[in-house]
Amino acid sequence: MPTEFHGRRVVGGKARGLALVSPEPICFLGGVDVKAGKVTEVGHPLYGKSIAGKVLVFPTGKGSTGGSYLIYEAAANDVAPCAMINRSVEQVTAIGCIIAEIPIIDGLDVDPVVAIHDGDLVEVDADMGIVRVLEPERGGSR
Amino acid sequence: MQLTVEEERMLDGRFGYPVQKAMEILVQLGHIYGAERMIKLSNVHMPGSSVVVAGEAGTNFVEHMAQLDGHFTGLTTLNPAAVDFSSWSELGYPEAAWQLQTRLTGAYCRMGALPCHTCVPYLIGNAPRIGEHVAWGESSAIAYVNSVLGARTNREGGPSALAAALAGRVPAYGYHLKENRYGQIRIDVNTDLAGVTDYGSLGYWAGGIAGSKVPVFTGIPVNVTQDELKMLSAALASSGAVALFHVVGVTPEAPDLQAAFGGRKPEQVLAFDSRQLQESWSQLNKHQGQEISLVAIGCPHASIREIGTVARFLSGKKISPRLELWITTALPIKALAVRCGYQQPIEDAGGRLVIDTCPILSPMADVAREKGYTALVTNSAKLAHYAPGQWGLPTYYGSLQACLNAALNGNFQQD
Numbered sequence: 001m002p003t004e005f006h007g008r009r010v011v012g013g014k015a016r017g018l019a020l021v022s023p024e025p026i027c028f029l030g031g032v033d034v035k036a037g038k039v040t041e042v043g044h045p046l047y048g049k050s051i052a053g054k055v056l057v058f059p060t061g062k063g064s065t066g067g068s069y070l071i072y073e074a075a076a077n078d079v080a081p082c083a084m085i086n087r088s089v090e091q092v093t094a095i096g097c098i099i100a101e102i103p104i105i106d107g108l109d110v111d112p113v114v115a116i117h118d119g120d121l122v123e124v125d126a127d128m129g130i131v132r133v134l135e136p137e138r139g140g141s142r
Numbered sequence: 143m144q145l146t147v148e149e150e151r152m153l154d155g156r157f158g159y160p161v162q163k164a165m166e167i168l169v170q171l172g173h174i175y176g177a178e179r180m181i182k183l184s185n186v187h188m189p190g191s192s193v194v195v196a197g198e199a200g201t202n203f204v205e206h207m208a209q210l211d212g213h214f215t216g217l218t219t220l221n222p223a224a225v226d227f228s229s230w231s232e233l234g235y236p237e238a239a240w241q242l243q244t245r246l247t248g249a250y251c252r253m254g255a256l257p258c259h260t261c262v263p264y265l266i267g268n269a270p271r272i273g274e275h276v277a278w279g280e281s282s283a284i285a286y287v288n289s290v291l292g293a294r295t296n297r298e299g300g301p302s303a304l305a306a307a308l309a310g311r312v313p314a315y316g317y318h319l320k321e322n323r324y325g326q327i328r329i330d331v332n333t334d335l336a337g338v339t340d341y342g343s344l345g346y347w348a349g350g351i352a353g354s355k356v357p358v359f360t361g362i363p364v365n366v367t368q369d370e371l372k373m374l375s376a377a378l379a380s381s382g383a384v385a386l387f388h389v390v391g392v393t394p395e396a397p398d399l400q401a402a403f404g405g406r407k408p409e410q411v412l413a414f415d416s417r418q419l420q421e422s423w424s425q426l427n428k429h430q431g432q433e434i435s436l437v438a439i440g441c442p443h444a445s446i447r448e449i450g451t452v453a454r455f456l457s458g459k460k461i462s463p464r465l466e467l468w469i470t471t472a473l474p475i476k477a478l479a480v481r482c483g484y485q486q487p488i489e490d491a492g493g494r495l496v497i498d499t500c501p502i503l504s505p506m507a508d509v510a511r512e513k514g515y516t517a518l519v520t521n522s523a524k525l526a527h528y529a530p531g532q533w534g535l536p537t538y539y540g541s542l543q544a545c546l547n548a549a550l551n552g553n554f555q556q557d
Binding site for chain 2: 010011065069076091094098
């Protein structure tokens with residue numbers, strides 16, 4: 001049985017992908033290259049990593065409201081995450097996911113940045129507010 | 143959140159994709175901030191009107207909404223653009239910025255916005271009434287419209303203001319509700335403020351303390367000018383995130399202290415005297431000695447009275463050939479300045495009236511590189527706050543008189 005977590009639908013939709021987990025907030029304006037889909041904020045735990053097609057797990061967003069448009073642009077360039085999971089969503093990320101049509105869930109019954117690990121194969125059913133860890137990252141302990 | 147039948151239909155997509163997306167954004171914001179319902183409105187001032195803010199991504203999204211027949215339901219004014227459309231090349235703006243800006247402005251206009259491109263919409267006809275619900279961006283204009291006019295807005299960003307314009311709704315939270323509009327901090331002004339720049343210094347000091355709280359000022363005279371309140375608003379929203387303030391005996395929600403605080407006690411009471419005025423001035427004036435390249439007046443955009451003052455001062459004089467003097471303003475105000483005979487003496491002296499844009503919302507780092515600028519001088523606390531970071535240039539801050547003297551002499555001295 002896969003591990004299942006329950007949370008709140010912010011933007012509906014379903015997606016499946018490998019998790020990319022950041023213990024730190026993410027700033028999409030200036031912090032992410034939306035042409036390449038890579039995190040560019042110097043000193044960020046995800047620095048240099050690709051967010052394209054991933055289930056991006058992070059506590060919350062930060063920075064300018066312009067960040068919403070950058071999420072939209074990443075999606076238009078096919079380098080956006082396939083889904084996002086937040087501890088608690090704020091307005092920049094929420095609006096970005098609405099206009100980019102990226103499923104996003106927050107308020108899980110566990111802390112997502114602790115319970116989900118880099119490389120886990122994760123299924124997000126945002127319509128139902130459900131996150132399933134289908135395959136833990138190989139070699140990872142749970 | 144309680145939606146009306148019509149709002150449910152908007153959310154279901156019966157009124158098209160742009161309205162549906164807009165409602166999704168507004169409902170989500172309502173959830174995040176605990177709103178119980180939507181409020182109808184018909185007045186938006188659009189931040190994210192400059193491509194420096196919206197970028198290519200924002201431009202693409204706004205164009206997408208326009209292509210899908212998005213339509214603004216009410217009066218929608220645009221904040222400054224990234225270029226002066228009439229003289230971008232001469233001013234040193236990159237062609238790419240002009241091209242992208244033309245696309246963005248065009249998309250907003252197709253949806254019904256007015257391409258006035260100014261941060262002072264209240265000076266050119268967008269002046270909502272007391273208690274009117276509006277959705278405004280641009281920090282200085284938000285503080286002015288909430289405080290001086292008594293209309294009600296939260297601090298809207300690009301996407302949320304776009305959503306409000308498309309749906310004609312905002313979620314009812316924050317400054318839309320009277321209970322959140324009472325003062326929290328009292329600031330007693332015990333010193334004479336000599337003109338616009340001193341009000342900027344007051345605002346800069348107070349904003350740093352207030353953060354996002356509501357400050358209430360006492361001791362400001364009833365004949366404080368519109369220009370002084372404009373600068374106070376801009377400064378409060380630069381060092382802090384102040385969206386609303388009250389001036390006892392001056393602004394509409396503060397006929398007296400009781401009304402300003404809603405009968406509650408201030409969390410903090412502070413005095414602003416000549417020492418704090420000096421402190422604030424020094425904070426904005428960290429640099430010295432560099433050769434000046436640009437004197438920038440008009441942040442927020444200059445009023446007709448401010449342009450008149452500059453014109454009278456410059457009449458028959460010449461500015462230093464080594465520098466430029468910009469007075470940034472709105473297109474309609476420039477038209478009036480021309481009719482008043484103000485443009486001629488300013489241009490004869492070597493200065494220029496710049497429209498549509500401003501030094502903060504345009505790609506000035508590019509311009510500074512292109513033109514080899516070394517330092518700038520301004521009478522605006524807001525510009526003095528942002529310029530060192532955005533331009534990477536030393537910045538001097540002083541009264542309009544000191545700035546204009548610097549333009550003539552080529553070096554800056556405090557008066």
